[in-house]
Amino acid sequence: MGILEVKDVNKHFGGLHALRDVNLSIREGSIHAIIGPNGAGKSTLLNVLVGKLVPDTGSVMFDGQSVLGRKPHEINQMGISRVFQTPEIFGDLTVMENVLIPCFARRDGAFRLHAFETVETEAELIEQAERALVDVNMADKRHHHAASLSRGDKRRLEMAMCLVQKPRLLLLDEPTAGMARANTNRTIDLLRDIHARRDITMVIIEHDMHVVFSLAQRITVLAQGTPLVEDTPENIKGHPKVQEAYLGEAH
Amino acid sequence: MLGLNKRDTRFLLIVIALTMLTPFILQPFPEGSALAQFNAGYPDLMQRIAIFGIFAIGFNILFGLTGYLSFGHAAFLGVGSYAVVWMYKLLDYNVLPGLALAIVTSGLFALAIGYLSLRRSGIYFSILTLAFAQMSFNLAYSVLTPITNGETGLQVYTSDPQILLGENEPNIPHLFGLVMSDSYKLNLGGWVFTFNIGYYFTAVIAILVFYLSLRIFRSPFGLMLRAVKSNQTRLNYTGVNPRPYTLAAFVISGMYAGLAGGLLAAMDPLAGAERMQWTESGAVVIMTILGGAGTLMGPVLGAGFIKYLEKIFSKINENVLDGWFSFLPDPLREVVVWIFSRFTGEGWALTLGLMFMLVVIFLPGGLMEGGERIRNLIRRRKNGSGDDASPGRTPAE
Numbered sequence: 001m002g003i004l005e006v007k008d009v010n011k012h013f014g015g016l017h018a019l020r021d022v023n024l025s026i027r028e029g030s031i032h033a034i035i036g037p038n039g040a041g042k043s044t045l046l047n048v049l050v051g052k053l054v055p056d057t058g059s060v061m062f063d064g065q066s067v068l069g070r071k072p073h074e075i076n077q078m079g080i081s082r083v084f085q086t087p088e089i090f091g092d093l094t095v096m097e098n099v100l101i102p103c104f105a106r107r108d109g110a111f112r113l114h115a116f117e118t119v120e121t122e123a124e125l126i127e128q129a130e131r132a133l134v135d136v137n138m139a140d141k142r143h144h145h146a147a148s149l150s151r152g153d154k155r156r157l158e159m160a161m162c163l164v165q166k167p168r169l170l171l172l173d174e175p176t177a178g179m180a181r182a183n184t185n186r187t188i189d190l191l192r193d194i195h196a197r198r199d200i201t202m203v204i205i206e207h208d209m210h211v212v213f214s215l216a217q218r219i220t221v222l223a224q225g226t227p228l229v230e231d232t233p234e235n236i237k238g239h240p241k242v243q244e245a246y247l248g249e250a251h
Numbered sequence: 252m253l254g255l256n257k258r259d260t261r262f263l264l265i266v267i268a269l270t271m272l273t274p275f276i277l278q279p280f281p282e283g284s285a286l287a288q289f290n291a292g293y294p295d296l297m298q299r300i301a302i303f304g305i306f307a308i309g310f311n312i313l314f315g316l317t318g319y320l321s322f323g324h325a326a327f328l329g330v331g332s333y334a335v336v337w338m339y340k341l342l343d344y345n346v347l348p349g350l351a352l353a354i355v356t357s358g359l360f361a362l363a364i365g366y367l368s369l370r371r372s373g374i375y376f377s378i379l380t381l382a383f384a385q386m387s388f389n390l391a392y393s394v395l396t397p398i399t400n401g402e403t404g405l406q407v408y409t410s411d412p413q414i415l416l417g418e419n420e421p422n423i424p425h426l427f428g429l430v431m432s433d434s435y436k437l438n439l440g441g442w443v444f445t446f447n448i449g450y451y452f453t454a455v456i457a458i459l460v461f462y463l464s465l466r467i468f469r470s471p472f473g474l475m476l477r478a479v480k481s482n483q484t485r486l487n488y489t490g491v492n493p494r495p496y497t498l499a500a501f502v503i504s505g506m507y508a509g510l511a512g513g514l515l516a517a518m519d520p521l522a523g524a525e526r527m528q529w530t531e532s533g534a535v536v537i538m539t540i541l542g543g544a545g546t547l548m549g550p551v552l553g554a555g556f557i558k559y560l561e562k563i564f565s566k567i568n569e570n571v572l573d574g575w576f577s578f579l580p581d582p583l584r585e586v587v588v589w590i591f592s593r594f595t596g597e598g599w600a601l602t603l604g605l606m607f608m609l610v611v612i613f614l615p616g617g618l619m620e621g622g623e624r625i626r627n628l629i630r631r632r633k634n635g636s637g638d639d640a641s642p643g644r645t646p647a648e
């Protein structure tokens with residue numbers, strides 16, 4: 001049994017069959033990549049996992065509990081964090097505040113009326129946030145407005161926001177898109193390092209094969225809403241079906 | 252001090268000083284001089300500015316921080332007024348029990364309206380609040396007449412129980428014998444300064460609730476509210492449910508409005524349904540935006556500005572203008588007076604409308620942004636460049 005078990009999930013958008021009998025088992029503590037051409041249904045699958053979409057059929061179990069029917073914030077509190085394909089950050093707030101919010105959320109849960117405390121005096125949380133910013137190499141931008149960051153920086157900020165929550169399952173939707181090569185490599189190192197340090201399971205959607213083959217222990221290939229194959233990176237590289245459906249087309 | 256850092260403490264002290272010195276500040280011109288009509292240091296006006304300042308400070312906690320634009324806050328203002336007058340009728344003219352009841356009832360009322368309205372966001376939320384407020388307004392005129400006394404308005408009659416009323420107790424609103432309408436006049440040279448008990452009572456409350464709002468702005472709760480405004484999706488996927496936060500903000504701002512409504516009845520022991528009308532709800536929106544939504548001082552500034560226009564500018568009628576322009580030859584004078592009188596006197600609302608338009612177009616951050624731009628300009632003139640934000644502003648622009 002994996003930490004995440006997706007069984008017979010189907011999702012239609014009108015006439016479009018976006019997810020077709022998806023079965024997926026993610027082993028606890030692994031880095032699992034999902035690859036596939038544009039429009040394959042990768043983001044849709046993540047949307048189902050975090051409660052943004054409800055599938056037409058099937059079940060999604062996280063650590064033995066169903067996530068279906070739960071609100072996004074409840075699913076997050078179960079230990080699932082997500083980095084979005086288009087960065088979702090608090091644009092009006094500073095980089096530091098962006099990271100502080102998940103720190104508070106982790107400490108206080110879905111709601112606490114802490115109207116008579118002061119953010120400034122929460123030394124422990126501020127230190128946590130600071131460390132997360134150092135991890136993604138953004139500490140020098142802590143007072144910047146998040147909206148003014150570059151796309152790559154926004155994504156790194158979002159990653160810091162997710163990591164500071166110490167999730168058990170981290171979902172990354174194209175985490176290096178829009179990043180310069182140096183930052184891509186840094187992100188690979190960061191994710192590898194965090195994976196080694198903490199007992200964290202990661203699901204990565206990525207078009208950059210360099211990232212995929214540097215990190216993933218298992219790879220699932222998704223095409224037209226269906227998983228074609230699931231295997232180790234070595235086997236995927238040489239797989240004829242994959243060549244045809246994805247790698248052949250992309251390279 | 253008081254859980255504030257150095258900068259905020261200094262800021263609070265400045266606010267306290269300004270509030271306490273308002274009877275001087277608003278009375279810059281000597282009595283009998285040509286400019287004396289621009290003086291605003293009258294008890295009634297000062298008290299109104301403080302009361303609507305409280306109203307706007309509370310409104311800003313909802314609108315400025317979460318971005319939820321309520322068009323129904325006048326309902327809570329009305330509830331607060333009714334609560335206070337009822338306490339006059341049942342107990343006595345001491346304002347404290349009424350104000351306590353005003354805060355509690357408006358809070359409960361806000362809880363109900365907020366709970367329903369916050370199921371939607373954006374324009375739908377605004378329309379729901381407007382609908383609930385108009386409903387309250389209509390109910391106050393019709394079915395609820397036993398509580399509100401309908402069109403006549405709620406007031407105290409000699410036949411009312413007033414069970415706590417003592418032998419020598421004043422027959423008008425007071426605080427443990429300190430009569431709200433009592434004033435002390437100070438003649439200094441040509442100037443006359445009025446120190447009114449009602450004003451100082453309101454001012455002390457205003458400072459307290461300003462301090463509270465300052466604490467909320469700096470608190471994790473305030474941070475969450477700003478996060479709601481910035482990106483609710485992200486907040487959801489960060490494990491936070493925005494609903495209780497927005498509801499808490501709604502209730503707090505409703506209680507501020509109820510307190511303000513109660514204070515209006517402490518000034519004048521009357522409560523009428525017209526206080527719940529949408530124009531009143533619109534006024535607080537305009538005050539907040541004009542001054543600067545999301546800033547600490549902006550709403551107070553906006554409230555002062557509008558009340559000043561309403562009371563002082565509206566007094567400049569054609570006769571006054573005639574006097575001013577008497578040096579001009581006749582036909583020209585008539586033209587000039589005609590043009591000016593469109594914007595003053597009864598035309599004061601036109602001036603307000605124009606100002607509001609200019610502010611929204613050119614200074615989206617309100618008068619506070621204007622002030623800040625001027626400050627930055629001066630600082631840049633002096634040395635290289637200024638980057639420090641003013642204490643009144645949150646880091647969010």
Ligand SMILES: Nc1ncnc2c1ncn2[C@@H]1O[C@H](COP(=O)(O)OP(=O)(O)OP(=O)(O)O)[C@@H](O)[C@H]1O
Pocket residue numbers: 013016018036037038039040041042043044045085
């Ligand atoms: N909310 C929606 N409503 C309707 N159609 C949708 C919706 N979300 C996704 N789709 C469609 O479902 C299909 C799968 O989309 P999805 O975003 O999951 O692809 P993807 O694999 O993430 O692609 P990419 O690599 O471009 O991000 C696409 O054809 C898309 O247009």
Ligand SMILES: [Mg+2]
Pocket residue numbers: 042043044085173
């Ligand atoms: Mg996608």
